[in-house]
Amino acid sequence: MRPPMQRKARHGLGLYLLAFQVMNVGLDKIPPVTLATIAAQVAIFLEVGDLERWFPSASAVCISPFLVWQRKQWMRLIFATFYHAHDLHLYYNMISFMWKGIMLEKKFKSIYFGYLLAVFCAMTSLMYIGVNMVLSLILDDPSYETSCAVGFSAVIFALKVLTTHYTPPGTQYVLGFIPVPSRMVFWAELVIIQLLVPNASFTGHLAGILVGLLYVKGPLKNIMDIVLPSGLFSQSTFFIYRFGFESYADSSGGSGTTPSAPMPDYDEYTGGLSDEEQLRYAQQESLHQNIGSNQNSNRMYPDLDDLRQRRQQRFQ
Incomplete structure (x- = not known):
């Protein structure tokens, strides 16, 4: 001022x-x-x-x-x-x-x-x-x-x-x-x-x-x-970005969205990393996992379908 x-x-x-x-x-x-x-x-x-x-x-x-x-x-x-x-x-x-x-x-x-x-x-x-x-x-x-x-x-x-x-x-x-x-x-x-x-x-x-x-x-x-809770938007946004949501129909016939696993603690998964750092780390980790499990493959990028299945199995 x-x-x-x-x-x-x-x-x-x-x-x-x-x-x-x-x-x-x-x-x-x-x-x-x-x-x-x-x-x-x-x-x-x-x-x-x-x-x-x-x-x-x-x-x-x-x-x-x-x-x-x-x-x-x-x-x-x-x-x-x-x-x-x-x-x-x-x-x-x-x-x-x-x-x-x-x-x-x-x-x-x-x-x-x-x-x-x-x-x-x-x-x-x-x-x-x-x-x-x-x-x-x-x-x-x-x-x-x-x-x-x-x-x-x-x-x-x-x-x-x-x-x-x-x-x-x-x-x-x-x-x-x-x-x-x-x-x-x-x-x-x-x-x-x-x-x-x-x-x-x-x-x-x-x-x-x-x-x-x-x-x-x-x-x-x-x-x-x-x-307006400070963690409301950061947690939900990160959850959608990292894990995704799946549609469901309840017993009354209504529809909505529910997470495929319980809501994780945001800080536990981010470790204080920014969004770009999280994305870069996830890409590197996925690439390493793909190379380790597919040593005979000539693909340069990770298999996205395989990555989705691994994440679903992890949180079931």
Whole structure:
């Protein structure tokens, strides 16, 4: 998040850099919710169609305790998150979000990741209001109540907490040379960004970290899972992909689908591997099994019918 600027440069280097990076990664490599979120924020920045009516200026949508809590302008809680005052502000935020989105959307699947983004957008704004009100009381500084900010940075910091939580512990290098334990890297980035970019919203970034910690360490994930369980889509998708479903007819004559074996534990089979790694491993394993059982065969690829029979026998 950043303090608002009255006018924004709509056609600058940041937009060209963002377009280049997205095309370099490949549109087909960016999951749909991540890509749609980036496209929506670019459209808002460029004031496509009638969006200028909803996002006329930074001062019209920025978020502060005074405007939200005292003036009851609740729509700012959402609008401020998607507004960027400068093209480079948009570029840095979207590039950072793209890599986190690729990882997390792949893990959670698109439906839950979209749900996660919606909750984080609201929660980081509310947390920003709360943090500024608390600091205003503790420090007896009314400027925290009128401090107004825009941008997606708070959500990105919340996602950063998740990416470090779901990757193996180790050491990361901030700025390329400062070693930091991976579980603490977001705290280091919070301080370093503030030193390098003094006009960045420290409390906005802090709010994002706190929301992320509430998800991985606190009750937020459990509360969200009441509405939409985080493992629902990843487990069912993996089961369909790896084992398949077979049709059945029940005793009443109805039809439906049922798994050919009880639902396996997702983590037990994936071992933390990505979808591509799982597919590559399965292909290699199948090829080795086929070569071992068909040494006299000249086939280069595994027999798919034989592979299906082996899997059915394994889970009967």
